[in-house]
Amino acid sequence: MTTATRKAAKATKATKGFSFNPQMIPTITAVVIFILMLVMGQALFGTYARLGFFSSLFVDHAYLIILAVAMTLPILTGGIDLSVGAIVAITSVVGVKMTMAGVPAFVAIIVMLLLGVVFGLLAGVLIEEFNMQPFIATLSTMFLARGIASMISTDSLTLPEGNNFDFISQDIKIIDRPKISHDLTINVGVIIAVLVVIFGYILLHKTRTGRTIYAIGGSRSSAELMGLPAKRTNYIIYLVSGTLAALASVVYTANVGSAKNTVGVGWELDAISSVVIGGTLITGGFGYVLGSVIGALVRSIIDPLTSDFGVPAEWTTIVVGAMILIFVVLQRAVTALSGDKK
Amino acid sequence: MTDKQPIVVMKGITIEFPGVKALDGVDLRLFPGEVHALMGENGAGKSTMIKALTGVYKINAGTIVVDGKPQQFNGTLDAQNAGIATVYQEVNLCTNLTVGENVMLGHEVRGPLGINWKKTHEAAKQYLAQMGLENIDPRTPLSSISIAMQQLVAIARAMVIDAKVLILDEPTSSLDANEVQDLYKIMRKVRDSGVAILFVSHFLDQIYEICDRMTILRNGRFIKEVMVKDTPRNELIGMMIGKSAEELSQIGAKKARRAVDAGEKPIVSIKQLGKKGTINPVDLDIYGGEVVGFAGLLGSGRTELGRLLYGADKPDAGGSYELKGKTVSISDPYTALKNKIAYSTENRRDEGIIGDLTVRQNMLIALQATRGMLKPIPKKEADEIVAKYMKELNVQPPDPDRPIKNLSGGNQQKVLIGRWLATHPDLLILDEPTRGIDIGAKAEIQQVVLDLAEQGMGVVFISSELEEVVRLSDNIEVLKDRHKIAEIENGDTVSQQTIVDTISNTTISTGKEA
Numbered sequence: 015m016t017t018a019t020r021k022a023a024k025a026t027k028a029t030k031g032f033s034f035n036p037q038m039i040p041t042i043t044a045v046v047i048f049i050l051m052l053v054m055g056q057a058l059f060g061t062y063a064r065l066g067f068f069s070s071l072f073v074d075h076a077y078l079i080i081l082a083v084a085m086t087l088p089i090l091t092g093g094i095d096l097s098v099g100a101i102v103a104i105t106s107v108v109g110v111k112m113t114m115a116g117v118p119a120f121v122a123i124i125v126m127l128l129l130g131v132v133f134g135l136l137a138g139v140l141i142e143e144f145n146m147q148p149f150i151a152t153l154s155t156m157f158l159a160r161g162i163a164s165m166i167s168t169d170s171l172t173l174p175e176g177n178n179f180d181f182i183s184q185d186i187k188i189i190d191r192p193k194i195s196h197d198l199t200i201n202v203g204v205i206i207a208v209l210v211v212i213f214g215y216i217l218l219h220k221t222r223t224g225r226t227i228y229a230i231g232g233s234r235s236s237a238e239l240m241g242l243p244a245k246r247t248n249y250i251i252y253l254v255s256g257t258l259a260a261l262a263s264v265v266y267t268a269n270v271g272s273a274k275n276t277v278g279v280g281w282e283l284d285a286i287s288s289v290v291i292g293g294t295l296i297t298g299g300f301g302y303v304l305g306s307v308i309g310a311l312v313r314s315i316i317d318p319l320t321s322d323f324g325v326p327a328e329w330t331t332i333v334v335g336a337m338i339l340i341f342v343v344l345q346r347a348v349t350a351l352s353g354d355k356k
Numbered sequence: 357m358t359d360k361q362p363i364v365v366m367k368g369i370t371i372e373f374p375g376v377k378a379l380d381g382v383d384l385r386l387f388p389g390e391v392h393a394l395m396g397e398n399g400a401g402k403s404t405m406i407k408a409l410t411g412v413y414k415i416n417a418g419t420i421v422v423d424g425k426p427q428q429f430n431g432t433l434d435a436q437n438a439g440i441a442t443v444y445q446e447v448n449l450c451t452n453l454t455v456g457e458n459v460m461l462g463h464e465v466r467g468p469l470g471i472n473w474k475k476t477h478e479a480a481k482q483y484l485a486q487m488g489l490e491n492i493d494p495r496t497p498l499s500s501i502s503i504a505m506q507q508l509v510a511i512a513r514a515m516v517i518d519a520k521v522l523i524l525d526e527p528t529s530s531l532d533a534n535e536v537q538d539l540y541k542i543m544r545k546v547r548d549s550g551v552a553i554l555f556v557s558h559f560l561d562q563i564y565e566i567c568d569r570m571t572i573l574r575n576g577r578f579i580k581e582v583m584v585k586d587t588p589r590n591e592l593i594g595m596m597i598g599k600s601a602e603e604l605s606q607i608g609a610k611k612a613r614r615a616v617d618a619g620e621k622p623i624v625s626i627k628q629l630g631k632k633g634t635i636n637p638v639d640l641d642i643y644g645g646e647v648v649g650f651a652g653l654l655g656s657g658r659t660e661l662g663r664l665l666y667g668a669d670k671p672d673a674g675g676s677y678e679l680k681g682k683t684v685s686i687s688d689p690y691t692a693l694k695n696k697i698a699y700s701t702e703n704r705r706d707e708g709i710i711g712d713l714t715v716r717q718n719m720l721i722a723l724q725a726t727r728g729m730l731k732p733i734p735k736k737e738a739d740e741i742v743a744k745y746m747k748e749l750n751v752q753p754p755d756p757d758r759p760i761k762n763l764s765g766g767n768q769q770k771v772l773i774g775r776w777l778a779t780h781p782d783l784l785i786l787d788e789p790t791r792g793i794d795i796g797a798k799a800e801i802q803q804v805v806l807d808l809a810e811q812g813m814g815v816v817f818i819s820s821e822l823e824e825v826v827r828l829s830d831n832i833e834v835l836k837d838r839h840k841i842a843e844i845e846n847g848d849t850v851s852q853q854t855i856v857d858t859i860s861n862t863t864i865s866t867g868k869e870a
Contacts, residue, residue, distance in 0.1 A: 037452075037497075216470060219470075219471070220469065220470025221470055221471065222462060222464055222471070225453075225457065225461055225462070225464060225471070226462070228450070228453055228457075229453065232450030232451060232452035233450055233451075235448065236448040236449055236450055237450065238432060239410075239432055239442070239444065239448040240448065240449075240461055240513070241433040241435075241436040241462060241517075242461060298452075299450070300452055
């Protein structure tokens with residue numbers, strides 16, 4: 015009808031039948047790199063295609079997958095949650111202390127989750143009621159949580175024998191072969207992580223709250239002018255990320271069987287790296303939960319790869335840093351390209 | 357028409373901000389099936405009034421009745437629930453989402469398994485079709501369609517919430533003529549379906565073309581509600597600015613053109629200066645004391661040529677740039693400023709003002725940049741500079757310590773002009789200095805342009821309003837499709853029509869450089 019409409023119609027036609035979204039490029043790149051890493055590992059060391067490798071990758075890093083999903087939500091809105099690592103510490107210290115005092119595990123777990131809720135809610139209040147930057151708000155809750163954890167105990171606390179936490183870390187063999195390295199093993203922790211991923215996907219793509227999260231990431235003021243409940247959504251986001259951090263703590267604590275006030279130092283950064291590697295734009299608006307899962311897997315596979323290569327452990331962080339750099343540069347390029355199209 | 361019942365009745369609306377009464381007992385009635393214009397200068401209280409009706413601001417006194425029900429709005433959601441939808445000047449949609457997602461945000465079709473995307477997109481498609489956008493796939497990213505279409509998408513969104521009142525706040529300010537006509541088509545369609553439309557625009561022609569009734573505000577007060585067809589323009593302008601409308605048309609109308617002395621050196625002389633993809637190589641001389649107008653349609657390269665002169669875009673090799681007879685290379689704004697060339701952007705909000713800084717800081721920032729950050733301007737000197745330009749340019753309110761974002765558009769523009777004048781430029785490039793500002797401020801800025809030229813400064817005046825280009829310029833550079841197609845010396849025989857004819861009659865032979 016108008017030149018403008020015709021132009022757009024043409025643009026639409028060009029992409030019809032193949033709905034490719036340039037915003038997915040970073041996420042697709044993450045998948046490709048993950049596969050390349052696996053292929054390389056397999057070609058050089060011959061252990062990366064084994065089911066046992068996958069089993070331990072998922073079992074050992076279920077907590078990171080949960081944290082990555084948790085971190086995806088605030089980052090999608092252009093915010094951040096720096097407190098997740100400290101929430102892991104405080105909840106695990108409290109949980110193990112309670113179990114040591116004879117409290118049944120399921121009560122301890124509920125208390126741990128509630129603690130996560132409280133810290134998430136606190137961050138929400140600071141951000142929404144006191145108009146604080148998410149960075150500052152969660153930085154303060156991070157110090158608060160870490161400080162309380164240290165006040166409770168600075169000792170290494172071990173879960174007592176025969177506690178009911180065990181059910182989470184108990185191996186479930188799906189494929190049992192004579193050689194343990196060919197077994198496919200999971201545990202409840204992995205199942206929890208998978209459920210969290212599904213939860214994250216449904217929240218973001220199947221609910222109006224999820225759409226509001228993306229809208230806030232695009233432009234908070236627009237979202238508000240459109241009448242979307244931006245404030246309530248932000249509360250939900252930090253509540254969910256705090257609670258998921260506590261859940262990650264439950265899974266991790268059950269796995270290692272102990273707790274210490276220094277556990278989880280820097281995990282918020284691992285979670286952020288996973289989210290960024292997975293293709294979520296750090297300024298918000300674009301990104302996928304599944305990307306963050308891939309990011310967490312990429313992040314997790316770097317450790318065995320570098321050690322197999324004989325790279326000193328100290329170097330691992332440099333590799334992680336380089337990877338993040340590459341992904342951010344890539345995202346910049348993609349953003350610039352899609353901006354040009356206009 | 358008189359027997360119609362208004363759908364919205366706002367009575368005695370008063371809104372106070374600390375120290376200012378933004379609205380003082382203003383009335384507004386909106387009728388279904390009518391387009392209603394809210395008229396007034398910037399600072400008259402139009403946007404405040406709109407924000408009162410959309411629930412952004414809480415009113416201190418007065419009543420709002422929508423569809424017979426008294427309303428207390430505590431946020432935009434309340435207003436939307438009452439059936440009031442708004443399309444703002446800066447389209448408030450989310451560019452990171454698709455067209456369909458934007459239309460349906462908050463109203464997605466849900467099934468037992470959460471959002472049903474298939475049905476949501478189908479619904480979006482229907483709403484888009486109502487806007488004449490049936491060709492757009494709802495899955496297209498919003499960022500890939502033009503601003504004009506984004507505006508229609510925003511209106512489609514209003515249809516989703518089944519709005520009884522649609523507020524269009526300066527929807528036309530970034531549209532070209534065809535797009536405006538498309539918008540009118542949609543507006544008429546929406547109006548005929550019984551929706552009350554509240555329309556705000558600075559273009560009087562548009563008001564007379566599309567509106568039925570209007571309410572005039574001045575200085576936060578209600579002046580009058582009139583029917584558009586019964587109100588001649590000069591009467592309207594008189595009501596808006598409260599002074600004789602003839603004053604405006606007299607500015608520059610004497611057309612006392614300045615003759616260039618033989619042998620006089622131009623301030624700036626460029627030869628074959630261009631940049632691939634933005635503007636084809638141009639020859640141009642600008643003398644001191646003259647106003648050079650750049651005329652052309654949107655996308656003609658008028659802004660691009662201005663940016664090139666200022667070094668905001670780096671020119672391609674092959675051209676020459678002479679400044680008072682000396683060859684220079686102006687490849688960045690810093691060099692330009694050092695060489696006494698200043699450029700005031702067309703994009704006041706994003707590239708011009710720094711919203712949270714005060715008027716004073718905004719005004720001094722360019723001068724400080726030319727001095728270097730290690731040599732602060734002495735306080736006394738700074739005070740004098742700020743006082744001088746605030747007075748000369750009549751910045752309102754005359755308080756240099758107010759954040760600039762709290763000023764009206766026209767006054768922000770004056771501060772920006774002050775910013776560049778403080779650097780004492782020989783050449784001042786003004787890109788759309790009068791866009792989106794009220795008639796009073798417009799007249800003042802036009803007068804400033806002429807005064808500056810009078811004092812010997814070279815002024816480049818870029819505007820999409822041909823009328824003011826013709827009225828103010830000594831020389832008019834006509835641009836079309838990124839080529840300079842003509843240079844017209846202004847005189848009694850030159851009119852807006854001359855420019856329009858030049859643009860429509862010139863065809864650009866491709867492959868050859870203009």
